[in-house]
Structures are given as structure tokens and as C-alpha cells.
Amino acid sequence: xxxxxxxxxxxxxxxxxxxxxxxxxxxxxxxxxxxxxxxxxxxxxxxxxxxxxxxxxxxxxxxxxxxxxxxxxxxxxxxxxxxxxxxxxxxxxxxxxxxxxxxxxxxxxxxxxxxxxxxxxxxxxxxxxxxxxxxxxxxxxxxxxxx
Numbered sequence: 246x247x248x249x250x251x252x253x254x255x256x257x258x259x260x261x262x263x264x265x266x267x268x269x270x271x272x273x274x275x276x277x278x279x280x281x282x283x284x285x286x287x288x289x290x291x292x293x294x295x296x297x298x299x300x301x302x303x304x305x306x307x308x309x310x311x312x313x314x315x316x317x318x319x320x321x322x323x324x325x326x327x328x329x330x331x332x333x334x335x336x337x338x339x340x341x342x343x344x345x346x347x348x349x350x351x352x353x354x355x356x357x358x359x360x361x362x363x364x365x366x367x368x369x370x371x372x373x374x375x376x377x378x379x380x381x382x383x384x385x386x387x388x389x390x391x392x
Contacts, residue, residue: 252320253294255301255309256363259283261341262295265362268340269333287322312364321368327355330369334359337367 256262259280263273266285274292277284281300285293298309310317324330334344337359345366348357353375358368 247290249290249292251292251294252318253296253301253304254318254363254365255298256295257298258362259295259297261362265337265340265342266295269336291322293320312360312366314364316366319366319368321370324369324371327371330355330357330371333369337361 259282263283267273271285271287274284274286277294280297282294282296285295287293296304301309324333331348334357338344342359342361344357344359346358348355353373354370355372356368356370358366360366
């Protein structure tokens with residue numbers, strides 16, 4: 246059995262968040278959607294639970310971070326090409342999101358990202374298949390790229 250991941254994110258306006266992510270091409274599981282939450286389908290094994298602040302507060306004793314002022318998480322998704330990375334960022338900007346940096350071209354790896362309506366950071370990355378297959382010095386290249 247493969248392990249699945251459920252990322253939980255607080256959102257100020259659930260309907261607006263659903264509209265935003267729909268424009269980016271994501272779909273939602275109606276079985277886990279009501280006026281307080283929705284289950285966004287990223288892939289067969291990855292889901293993002295978008296929760297109203299009240300609903301999110303019921304799962305944690307800590308205050309909700311204002312993602313427009315502090316970063317609580319950086320969600321990174323793989324992409325099938327450099328063009329797919331740029332396309333998703335363009336869709337996010339058109340839907341009301343924004344970018345927080347310039348695209349990062351590391352040769353073997355290309356990344357760019359956006360902030361959603363609540364300020365959550367979504368990083369999109371494309372990695373050359375030859376770099377993934379060889380794995381040779383990949384860790385060092387990535388560490389150098391981050392420096």
C-alpha cells in the first residue's frame with residue numbers, strides 16, 4: 246500500500262480558494278467537501294485539505310500563522326516540464342495569486358512558484374530525467390544551487 250499525504254491549509258475564504266485552485270486545473274472530492282472544508286486532489290496519493298480558519302483551529306492548539314507575513318510551510322510539487330512550471334505560475338497570477346521570486350534555472354532543475362490567495366507558498370519544480378536517473382552528485386548540485 247502506498248502512503249498518501251494530506252496537507253492541511255487554513256484559508257480565509259473557502260469559496261474563493263476553490264475558485265482559485267480550479268483555475269489552476271485542480272479538482273475536488275465532493276465527498277470531503279462542505280462549507281468548512283474541501284479536499285483538493287493533487288494526484289492519486291496527494292491531497293490538500295483547504296479548511297476555514299474555524300475548522301483548522303479545531304485541529305491545533307496553536308494560533309494560525311498569517312502566511313502573508315510569515316512562512317509556515319513551503320509546498321513543492323513536481324512538474325512535467327519547464328513550460329508546465331511557467332504555465333501554472335501564469336495561471337496562479339491570473340487567478341489572483343502572486344509570485345515572490347524570479348524563476349530559478351539550475352540547469353538540471355528549473356523552479357518557480359507562487360503565493361495563493363492566503364499567502365501560502367507553492368513551489369513548482371521540473372528536474373531533468375537524466376539528473377534523476379543518474380543521481381550522480383545530485384545532492385551536491387542541489388546544495389550548491391541553494392547556496
